Amino acid sequence: MSHRPHQPAHDPAQDVSPYAEALSDFAARGRARFTTPGHQADAAAQPLLAEWLGYPALDLDVQPTVEGIDHGPDNAMDRTLDLAAAAWGSRRTWFLTNGSSQGNLTACLALAGLGGTIVAQRSVHSSVVDGLMLSGLVAEFVAPNIDHALGIAHGVTADSLDAALTATPDAVAAYVVTPSYFGACSDVAALAEVAHAHGAALVVDEAWGAHLGFHPALPTNAVRLGADLVIASMHKLGGSLGQTALLHLGHSDYAARLEPLVTRALRSMQSTSESALLLASLDLARRQLAAHGEVSIGRSLDAVARLRSRLASDGRFQDATPFVSAFPDVVDIDPLHVVIETRSGGITGHEARALLFAEHGQHVEMSTDDVIVLIVGAGVVHDMEAFADALLALPSSDTARHRHIELPDAGQRRMTVREAWFAPSEVVPSSEAVGRVSADSVAAYPPGIPNLMPGEVITEATLAFLRDTAASPNGWIRGALAEDLSLVRVVVEP
Numbered sequence: 001m002s003h004r005p006h007q008p009a010h011d012p013a014q015d016v017s018p019y020a021e022a023l024s025d026f027a028a029r030g031r032a033r034f035t036t037p038g039h040q041a042d043a044a045a046q047p048l049l050a051e052w053l054g055y056p057a058l059d060l061d062v063q064p065t066v067e068g069i070d071h072g073p074d075n076a077m078d079r080t081l082d083l084a085a086a087a088w089g090s091r092r093t094w095f096l097t098n099g100s101s102q103g104n105l106t107a108c109l110a111l112a113g114l115g116g117t118i119v120a121q122r123s124v125h126s127s128v129v130d131g132l133m134l135s136g137l138v139a140e141f142v143a144p145n146i147d148h149a150l151g152i153a154h155g156v157t158a159d160s161l162d163a164a165l166t167a168t169p170d171a172v173a174a175y176v177v178t179p180s181y182f183g184a185c186s187d188v189a190a191l192a193e194v195a196h197a198h199g200a201a202l203v204v205d206e207a208w209g210a211h212l213g214f215h216p217a218l219p220t221n222a223v224r225l226g227a228d229l230v231i232a233s234m235h236k237l238g239g240s241l242g243q244t245a246l247l248h249l250g251h252s253d254y255a256a257r258l259e260p261l262v263t264r265a266l267r268s269m270q271s272t273s274e275s276a277l278l279l280a281s282l283d284l285a286r287r288q289l290a291a292h293g294e295v296s297i298g299r300s301l302d303a304v305a306r307l308r309s310r311l312a313s314d315g316r317f318q319d320a321t322p323f324v325s326a327f328p329d330v331v332d333i334d335p336l337h338v339v340i341e342t343r344s345g346g347i348t349g350h351e352a353r354a355l356l357f358a359e360h361g362q363h364v365e366m367s368t369d370d371v372i373v374l375i376v377g378a379g380v381v382h383d384m385e386a387f388a389d390a391l392l393a394l395p396s397s398d399t400a401r402h403r404h405i406e407l408p409d410a411g412q413r414r415m416t417v418r419e420a421w422f423a424p425s426e427v428v429p430s431s432e433a434v435g436r437v438s439a440d441s442v443a444a445y446p447p448g449i450p451n452l453m454p455g456e457v458i459t460e461a462t463l464a465f466l467r468d469t470a471a472s473p474n475g476w477i478r479g480a481l482a483e484d485l486s487l488v489r490v491v492v493e494p
């Protein structure tokens, strides 16, 4: 387990929300609004919206650049961002209203300002691939550890990052993902040390870890472990509204060099009309985590422990966390991701997820062929007995026990992401695509990790995996030209 630098999880100074309070104050004054948003908080003009969403939400949906709220000296947003930086231990934190996807696009654009090449974990999210395509940054990929038994990708070790950076001496940054979708945390402190020894910044996609550090039983967040730029989806487990995320800057000289680039890149990746409701939800969720997280997350952890112990005593389904922890890159685990191996219990993960949803009212975050993954939002206390009852009532079959879809290795890279994306391309039947170079990013979703990236040679194994995933209950392939993956966009090579 990694060491856990001190992070106050119950800080009374954090028990304020300046931006949200400034919006409430603005609404309370009842000024006539001749501004955007054009609903102008008028329930008579927008009765449908006011009734559906609730009138207070319209009233608080205030346009940006209002003096005192997010504009001018000592404005509420500046105070809010300072509180966020203190809560996560960053040099500086920005709020994002288009998810970690926006954070990854911003990071890629900023890194392109440092130089042309990075080393990136192959299992980055598709938004990083989009960032490469838009920025022209070239990535040399380092393979994560793959758990072939469960069909899931973990992280990279410091040794494999060291080898990749040695092979890529001009890399300006290393780009890793931790925690994984399965709660597996890499050794960020060691990765930062290795990256810095090679003269590279460490960027961490911590989309799944915005809540880390706000309870002593949780792993420490990446910025406190020495990462230089960190992207975190606050909406995932941190409690804010959908689409909200955070971008943190670390404390090293690398971070200092990145700061002006990130500031400029963010401006290009941001709406000029960010939603006040989304921003306020970040302010309020930060307050909840930093001032009350220790108590509320403690309740979530207790509930998760009850579920794990029920699974252990029943014995049909296995808590997969011990298997995940056995990988050399995994130095810590976020217990709020519950990974349950279902296949040896006689049902595939995809089938279990579909039946839990359709017949038992239980909506599980994601599945692979082998596992289902539950995520428990910070502070949420579920009825774990009801969930376990539903899970244990699922049917079982021997076919499921013996079925296994292998997670394919990445195909050989022949062009950069950007070269392949902009190259002349054609759409071909997938039966004719093997051996050709993909022009698109194609990913089983969730998790949204591209199985095919622009520039990679298409293999039969990758197509078979994507086809099987598409045919599974709830299977969805992001970037597919046809739902059954019968068509693929490939580069026309000269």
Ligand SMILES: Cc1ncc(COP(=O)(O)O)c(C=O)c1O
Binding pocket: 098, 099, 100, 101, 102, 104, 124, 125, 127, 177, 181, 205, 207, 208, 233, 243, 244, 245, 447, 448
């Ligand atoms: C590792 C990782 N990074 C980035 C993202 C994108 O996050 P968002 O949905 O907040 O844009 C995801 C989404 O699942 C993800 O898993």
